[in-house]
Amino acid sequence: MPEIRQDPVSQRWVIIATERAKRPSDFKPPHKEKKGNVGCPFCPGHEKETPPEVLAFRDVGTEPDTPGWQVRVVPNKFAALTAGGEVAGERNGIYQTLSGTGVHEVIIEGPDHDTYFADLAPEHAVLVLKAWRQRYLQLERDERMHYVQLFKNHGPTAGASLEHPHSQLIATPLVPAAVTAEMTRIRAYWKEKDKCLFCDIVDAELKTGTRVIAFNDEFLAFCPFASRFPMEMWIISRRHQASFGACEDDQLVQLAAILQETLSRLKQAANDPPFNLVLHTAPLRQGEVIYHWHFEILPRLTIVAGFEWGTDMYINPTPPEIAAQSLNEISLKP
Template identity: 40%
Template sequence: MLNDIRKDYLLNRWVVMATHRKRRPVDLARKETDIQKFSRSSCPFCPGNERKTPPASLVYLKGRKSTVRKKDTNGIRHKNWLIRCVPNLYSAFSHPKIGESFSSGKAVGHHEVLIESPNHNEQPANAKISQLVYVINGYIDRLEDLSSKPYVKYVSIFRNYGLDAGASLSHAHSQIIATPMIPTILSDELSASSEYYKANEKCIFCDIVEREKNSPRFIWGNKSFIAFAPWAGVHPFEYWITPKEHQPTLSELRSQTTRDLAIALKTCLNGLRSLLNDPPYNYGFHLSPNEETDKHYHWHLEVYPKLTIWAGFEKSTGIYINVVPPEDAARSMKRIIERN
């Protein structure tokens, strides 16, 4: 029997679904712990260690009626925060100094860390929903502020969880990088979705949602979101969360949909954790970068569990081999979420 070869919904990217080498969840589950040992006193993201980071670009504080948004200024560091967003000490992109021209040869931009909770281990899989709502609102606030800068073309919001997925600190955190160009995967998705719109007068993601909500790749859904394993996912157990209604970017979330997103995040990440013994993963948002792309681009969150290693073939060709067909991944995820 021959393996399936599939092309991505949008990208010119191919993946072989290796049914012959098919793996069960238990074969891929994380074996030993990769959680780094950080004592609370040395963790720069724990409360009390605010001085170990640069001043925060955003903090949420508990107000009498609602959340109060502040910044650290004049050498003060706010305490008793709910979430905290700080410039990354080892920044890949830095903002230009006043008067500095931002030529294309310099990595101008911003690189920030969003500390998701004062509790060291409040990861999305086990966070309070109200805490995840702060995190999502923090993403939106930073997205809006950074997008308004003239040298910023795209704002990437992502999360690395576990040492093998590139997290160098174990305290629950996400990262935000504002770049002076539109990243390649985004620009490829943008041009393909624009072509699709021209030909069909429809958003391709709205069509994907229609198709996947009743497909064997469907995992979970609530009023506002669905989670599914993408048709040509390149990672075992990869899944995407996307709004059911056409929504170009996160700024359009309202309070009820923000809560629905928090629930979707927690439900699916907790499913992944139970199914594969708390595996490392990366996730990243794909957002419409400007008004011109809003009609045909529909935001989504892509979650990539880190269970296998890309080797010579993948690295040298850009063709991938996935040892867990998305239909199998979705079935296992669905089952564990129903049980949880």
């Protein structure tokens, strides 16, 4: 019988459609031939085809915007927001606008055009996360910016226009409504229970274990109770930290390891499906705000259609318990 579940954070309702339940393997997309690296602006030797790098981890003695880099960060050539100018607002009756001031950058995760993040050498994966954190902390100093959204689109269906492995960040002059709503819910829970909602979620998932994918000393990966999509996964810090920027070097090592493991399991379980990886973190410069940063991995295995758009309720044909079981059945290479 179908079940309607509520996500304790967003309070969004999700329909777990058990009457048409499917295992994750049923969603495997057809294999698509890659275009290859011909003309790829992110490959070594094409550095002049991108805007000048703002950060790079590279070999000693190599010059900026030349080959010899391991991770490279550049402004997005087709930026959603522009970096120059002050933030100006205007109200016209019931309508309000802000100038499109912000920052949009691309993190090129490695020189190899075909290396999946999960297949990077562990130390290289850590370098990618260090680039994420370094740019986050740098943008935190910009008083015009109030939120940094880190995200990774994998596959055309998920919005990736280039195959070369990369992630992005966008800094905005406002706090997105979804983040504000999450923070309001978490504050209300803290006021009622004198506890962090996310810390309680970590405890509950570790206790039941039926939705757990992986864990280590610092992080937990699991399929959330009210998963919107088949094989949706969250990776959450086991430390009570509001901001991704507070993540320490030892945490980044364990975050890279669990992120590589979960993405590798997803790749093998569903034939390298398209997905979005998104960071949820506290707004910038918020001090001791009550929040708990985490990543969400959202596979694009089902189509969001009229019911979802009309109700903000999702229909998921794969219970998270079955998704977790399938992901745990994957045998990872040593």
